[in-house]
Amino acid sequence: MFFDAGGGHRSAAVALKAVVDSQDRGWDVRLVNLQEVLDPLDIFRKATGIRLEDIYNLVLAKGWTLGSAYLLPPMHAIIRLYHKAQVRLLTPFWKERRPDLVVSLVPNFNRAIYQSLEAALPGVPLVTVLTDFADYPPHFWIEKQPQYFVCGTSKAVEQALRFGHRKERVFRVSGMILRPNFYSVPPVNKDEERGKLGLSPDVSTGLMLFGGAGSAVMRDIAKRLGNSPERLQLIAICGRNAGLKQHLESLRPRNPLFVEGFTQQIPYYMQLSDFLIGKPGPGSIAEAVHMKLPVIVERNAWTLPQERYNADWVREHNVGLVLKSFREIEPATRELLSGDKLAAMRESAGRIENRAVFEIAEILARLLVETGGR
Secondary structure, three states: OEOOOOOHHHHHHHHHHHHHHHOOOOOOOOOOEHHHHOHHHOHHHHHHOOOHHHHHHHHHHHOOOOOHHHHHHHHHHHHHHOHHHHHHHHHHHHHHHOOOOEEEOOOOOHHHHHHHHHHHOOOOOEEEEOOOOOOOOOOOOOOOOOOEEEEOOHHHHHHHHHOOOOHHHEEEOOOOOOOHHHHOOOOOOHHHHHHHOOOOOOOEEEEEEOOOOOOOHHHHHHHHHHOOOOOEEEEEEOOOOHHHHHHHHHOOOOOOEEEEOOOOOHHHHHHOOOEEEOOOOHHHHHHHHHOOOOEEEEOOOOOOHHHHHHHHHHHHOOOEEEEOOHHHHHHHHHHHHOOOHHHHHHHHHHOOOOOHHHHHHHHHHHHHHHOOOO
16 A cells, blocks of 8 residues: 655555565465545545645645644644544445455555454454654644554654554564665766766766655755856755756756756666755655765755654764755755765765665565454
């Protein structure tokens, strides 16, 4: 189960399915967009003609996230109000599909998923894989119900245990789910490939990556660093934000700037970069650390509440800098590129080995055997 509120949930589901399929386990893995199942209840779509997940992605693209923590309680209140209706919609869905095991990669709706599954197919296990570094209680990822959890950090494990879940139902893996292509990145000649993009081979290169919808803040960062006296250059990934791409392409900064739209070649661009600038999203941080790229992220009132611990994790593991505002991006970049700080952070990132997507496949295999699914 996934949805498209942010790209990480679908990406994690697709990655996990790809790994399972490559292992010839004989499983019939079906990807289900929860939003499509619950579409009849999407009151936002009824009122505006726009899906809730599309509203969420628009908010990310425009940077309208100030005070987002205060929006969670009313959102959860709406979810509770429609809880019984959600269960009524999901129950026949499970009866028709008859899964042996359900894996949820979505927050906020796990109570309805569990209760409907229990009503339709008692005993079929629910496994929630947290695609955030930690939970943001209450009623975000971890609910008080007899199910299984897969956590990519010690913090998330502690939260699940503190909530009363038994140790044997809480699994710790080595990080966030990464797409399989991050484990088979073909080597490139960095100097040659930078040259193909119009970049200098021997100049420090920053990669701006703010998710599949991009972010309006990239305009300001591009202007600040593009006209900085520092010797650096930028690669900007705009995702599906065509307006942002057009704007950045129209700039004529002092420092080189290469602009890309939506792409599946994130590992390639990371190979050409020395550090990453982005929001503290779990996916981009995990990808950057896997590629040994130190990160520069922002943590303030505009940061999504479920992503604030991600920034703390960056500090704890010495894999990047956390700013109060991207208005500090120029001195922060200067700090990162001075002395041996960049090298030390690359070394810290190199000590983190993330094999979570493969570990999760093994966990699911064991659960299917233990619960009688196989």
